[in-house]
Amino acid sequence: MTAKQARDSTLPEVIDRAASADPARYGFRFLDRHENATWLPHAEFRDRVAATAGALWDEGVRSGDRVALILPTCPEFIEIFFAAQWIGAIPVALYPPVRLGRLDEYHERTAAMLRAVGACVLYTDARIGRILGETIVRYRPRLGVRQAAGLRSGVARQPVVVSPDTTAMVQFSSGTTVDPKPVALTHAQMLANGRCITDAIFALLPPSQGHFPGGVSWLPLYHDMGLIGCLMPALCGPGPLTLISPELFVARPAIWLRALSKYRGTTSPAPNFAYALCVDRVRDEELEGCDLSCWRMALNGAEPMSAATLRAFENRFEKFGFRRDALMPVYGLSEATLAVTFTRPGTRWKSRRFDADSLARGIARRRVGAAADAGGNSQRRRSDRSGDNKSGEWVSSGVPLPGFEVQIRDEHGNALAERRVGSIFVKGPSVMQGYYGRSDSPVRDGWLDTGDLGFIDEGELYVTGRAKDVLVLRGQNQAPHELERAVDAVPGVRVGCVAAVSDIDADGERLLLFVEVRDGDAVATGLPDGPAAGLAEACRDAVRGACGVTVDEIVLLEPGTLPRTSSGKIRRGETLRLWKRGELAPPGAVNAWTMGGAMLRSQAGYARSALGNLRKRLHRGGEAA
Amino acid sequence: MREVVAAIARDEANWKGPLPEGPLDRHLDSIQRLTLVVAIEDRFQICFDPEDDQRIRSVDDLVAGIVARLGARS
Numbered sequence: 001m002t003a004k005q006a007r008d009s010t011l012p013e014v015i016d017r018a019a020s021a022d023p024a025r026y027g028f029r030f031l032d033r034h035e036n037a038t039w040l041p042h043a044e045f046r047d048r049v050a051a052t053a054g055a056l057w058d059e060g061v062r063s064g065d066r067v068a069l070i071l072p073t074c075p076e077f078i079e080i081f082f083a084a085q086w087i088g089a090i091p092v093a094l095y096p097p098v099r100l101g102r103l104d105e106y107h108e109r110t111a112a113m114l115r116a117v118g119a120c121v122l123y124t125d126a127r128i129g130r131i132l133g134e135t136i137v138r139y140r141p142r143l144g145v146r147q148a149a150g151l152r153s154g155v156a157r158q159p160v161v162v163s164p165d166t167t168a169m170v171q172f173s174s175g176t177t178v179d180p181k182p183v184a185l186t187h188a189q190m191l192a193n194g195r196c197i198t199d200a201i202f203a204l205l206p207p208s209q210g211h212f213p214g215g216v217s218w219l220p221l222y223h224d225m226g227l228i229g230c231l232m233p234a235l236c237g238p239g240p241l242t243l244i245s246p247e248l249f250v251a252r253p254a255i256w257l258r259a260l261s262k263y264r265g266t267t268s269p270a271p272n273f274a275y276a277l278c279v280d281r282v283r284d285e286e287l288e289g290c291d292l293s294c295w296r297m298a299l300n301g302a303e304p305m306s307a308a309t310l311r312a313f314e315n316r317f318e319k320f321g322f323r324r325d326a327l328m329p330v331y332g333l334s335e336a337t338l339a340v341t342f343t344r345p346g347t348r349w350k351s352r353r354f355d356a357d358s359l360a361r362g363i364a365r366r367r368v369g370a371a372a373d374a375g376g377n378s379q380r381r382r383s384d385r386s387g388d389n390k391s392g393e394w395v396s397s398g399v400p401l402p403g404f405e406v407q408i409r410d411e412h413g414n415a416l417a418e419r420r421v422g423s424i425f426v427k428g429p430s431v432m433q434g435y436y437g438r439s440d441s442p443v444r445d446g447w448l449d450t451g452d453l454g455f456i457d458e459g460e461l462y463v464t465g466r467a468k469d470v471l472v473l474r475g476q477n478q479a480p481h482e483l484e485r486a487v488d489a490v491p492g493v494r495v496g497c498v499a500a501v502s503d504i505d506a507d508g509e510r511l512l513l514f515v516e517v518r519d520g521d522a523v524a525t526g527l528p529d530g531p532a533a534g535l536a537e538a539c540r541d542a543v544r545g546a547c548g549v550t551v552d553e554i555v556l557l558e559p560g561t562l563p564r565t566s567s568g569k570i571r572r573g574e575t576l577r578l579w580k581r582g583e584l585a586p587p588g589a590v591n592a593w594t595m596g597g598a599m600l601r602s603q604a605g606y607a608r609s610a611l612g613n614l615r616k617r618l619h620r621g622g623e624a625a
Numbered sequence: 626m627r628e629v630v631a632a633i634a635r636d637e638a639n640w641k642g643p644l645p646e647g648p649l650d651r652h653l654d655s656i657q658r659l660t661l662v663v664a665i666e667d668r669f670q671i672c673f674d675p676e677d678d679q680r681i682r683s684v685d686d687l688v689a690g691i692v693a694r695l696g697a698r699s
Contacts, residue, residue, distance in 0.1 A: 100658040127675050251637070252663070281639075474656070541652070548650065548655030
């Protein structure tokens with residue numbers, strides 16, 4: 001594949017080449033809720049893309065236009081997505097509303113994303129379209145909201161010739177309702193990342209040796225892991241890809257494993273929570289006759305990983321043939337298109353124990369005698385934060401993919417040595433140049449500040465936290481202030497005095513909520529059935545209601561405890577650090593003595609400043625004389 | 626009908642205890658809600674519209690939605 005593939009420099013060229021593959025073996029397979037399959041060969045897919053492109057053109061879409069899609073996992077999604085690229089337009093995939101979820105925030109967020117990219121049209125289906133009225137009131141695309149069905153009956157067009165450096169798509173990264181961050185990616189960047197993933201697959205499973213790599217995915221197609229991680233290898237390979245809707249997987253996770261077995265899937269990525277969900281929810285009888293030995297690359301990324309989950313998954317599904325060398329912790333982010341580091345395919349995932357106190361102080365010190373070098377070899381299964389033996393088991397995210405570099409830097413931008421914790425910077429062929437339509441960018445001189453914290457040990461990346469204000473829950477980014485705002489309305493909570501913080505530890509990512517209460521006595525009593533317990537439960541309900549996520553731990557605080565910047569913003573990272581060290585405490589009581597001392601210190605500061613200025617003036621006067 | 630919904634919530638959506646009173650989204654996270662609604666659609670062979678999704682806020686709404694869908698089908 002490599003010699004020919006190297007000549008394809010845009011997505012339409014890749015689709016054209018994939019269309020020449022055997023239609024009986026290469027294509028997309030869509031599973032419905034009864035697990036019935038609809039097969040779409042790459043050859044037919046190419047024709048549908050060309051016809052859909054003709055329909056888009058006839059509806060007024062032109063080169064450079066941003067084309068928004070809100071669709072479930074269905075053939076129309078991929079047809080419109082790549083048809084937009086076919087005519088030089090820029091597809092932007094947005095997520096559909098969550099079932100039984102609140103729609104007010106959905107409308108606001110979706111409109112903000114449409115506005116951020118200046119979408120000229122929004123394609124959706126009849127079901128979703130009926131409830132998008134409120135969104136359109138907030139942002140109306142120039143060509144309006146249009147139906148996805150029937151576009152493939154358009155008159156086929158030839159692809160527009162574009163440069164590999166033309167923007168090929170926009171995917172949304174972290175950001176908030178009012179400030180969404182659209183990641184602009186070129187054809188070259190999409191293909192570079194897609195080929196990195198494909199090369200890794202083919203290195204483990206070379207077709208020349210009779211392997212036939214194929215993917216299975218339940219990941220949403222509007223998520224980078226589903227779009228880049230699954231669709232791109234299917235086209236770049238090419239290879240077959242079986243697609244399941246995310247809501248079917250969540251409701252019945254066994255479908256994922258059955259599809260892997262039935263269609264002999266070799267590659268399937270998912271966030272950590274999906275592996276945990278399978279352990280919890282899949283029953284043996286649901287996998288009767290299944291053989292998971294074909295699954296060679298079970299990639300785990302998009303959110304922090306837990307060694308306990310990885311181990312539980314292996315142990316649970318080994319009897320169905322799941323291989324212990326299949327699990328592959330990985331690291332990536334949408335600003336880098338997707339993949340940055342991989343566990344070496346075909347090797348056992350790695351974990352190590354590091355001293356928790358040292359880690360909190362920025363040094364990754366291995367725990368002697370408690371090594372857990374290969375996943376599963378450790379006898380100690382959980383992080384231990386008690387007594388003198390505080391350590392956690394951290395999962396390696398592997399090594400940089402070919403062409404990528406990873407650096408750990410301190411707050412001044414200086415590169416740090418191995419086992420020093422700092423900000424993770426990434427450089428590589430698929431790192432974005434910037435956000436669409438924005439001047440702010442985390443990329444300088446080709447280096448992307450990921451906003452994540454971590455360290456490198458023996459060349460392998462360990463992600464330990466997050467510097468940027470974003471939480472990743474079940475693979476989805478969540479803005480902390482949205483969780484905090486939900487709690488503001490709870491009676492007894494000090495408005496604007498809540499911090500939602502992500503705590504990444506050896507067991508994965510936990511959502512912590514630090515809440516200042518109006519009545520500090522409620523914190524002091526802290527009885528299980530006292531006012532504090534009721535308040536904590538009310539906060540938990542409020543977050544669940546507004547954002548659909550469950551808080552792992554709520555810490556009630558006395559008024560004034562949360563550390564703030566000089567401008568009054570809550571310092572979330574500092575809150576977590578202080579809490580972990582047991583140093584998160586309310587300010588000392590103010591009395592006449594402390595107030596007097598503060599005034600004296602303030603006056604002394606003014607006096608020193610005035611004296612300094614006087615010295616400078618005298619010095620300048622002397623020089624002039 | 627409530628008993629059937631309660632059994633589905635318990636068996637499929639990992640809901641412990643009696644059915645929650647008040648808004649569903651204050652008690653069930655998004656995965657539990659999704660699991661519950663898909664399991665109910667499977668169990669009763671019905672399909673809620675997005676408008677139904679908007680209307681359903683509580684267990685009572687859910688039961689009413691099921692009854693309405695079953696009625697429409699028959």
